[in-house]
Amino acid sequence: MFFVFGSVNYLAVLVAGGVAMVLGAFWYSPVLFGNIWMKLVGLNKSDLSKEKSNRAMITSILTSLAEALALAILIVLTRTYSPQKGVYVAFFVAVVLSAAMLSNNTYEQKPLKLWIIHTGYSYF
Numbered sequence: 001m002f003f004v005f006g007s008v009n010y011l012a013v014l015v016a017g018g019v020a021m022v023l024g025a026f027w028y029s030p031v032l033f034g035n036i037w038m039k040l041v042g043l044n045k046s047d048l049s050k051e052k053s054n055r056a057m058i059t060s061i062l063t064s065l066a067e068a069l070a071l072a073i074l075i076v077l078t079r080t081y082s083p084q085k086g087v088y089v090a091f092f093v094a095v096v097l098s099a100a101m102l103s104n105n106t107y108e109q110k111p112l113k114l115w116i117i118h119t120g121y122s123y124f
Contacts, residue, residue, distance in 0.1 A: 004073050004076050004077060005073075007076045008069065008072045008073060008076060009072065012068075013068045013069050013072050014065070014068075014074065015094065016039075016064075016068035016071075016072075017061070017064040017065040017068045018064075018067065018068075020064040020067070021060060021061060021064055023121070024060060024064070024121060027120070027121045028121070029115075031119070033117045033120075036113065036117065037114070037117055038114055040110070040111050040114040040117070042104060071090060071093065074093065075089055092122055094122055097122065098122060100120045101115060101118060101119060101122075102115055102119075104119075115117065
């Protein structure tokens with residue numbers, strides 16, 4: 001299993017993690033879905049203290065990097081060497097995770113719009 005880590009392109013993992021952060025910042029900004037998201041989760045701008053926002057940002061950075069690393073390892077393990085096959089692997093992972101998120105969303109009795117916002121971000 002440890003041989004896999006030697007085959008991972010860590011620069012690509014860092015870039016993917018960074019791109020996810022930039023896209024997330026835009027996706028959840030007031031320009032796109034930030035205001036709708038805040039309303040659906042019951043938050044307002046005053047709820048987003050600097051301390052809580054910093055903690056959330058650090059968590060987002062770490063989870064973005066973990067997701068990129070996990071996908072990179074999956075790509076190595078499945079010997080996915082072409083960009084087209086890489087997109088297929090990423091797509092099917094996104095489908096599985098989106099289905100799990102929909103199940104959670106339903107049990108938590110959250111609005112479907114919230115799942116759509118989160119899932120839309122996951123696909124971009």
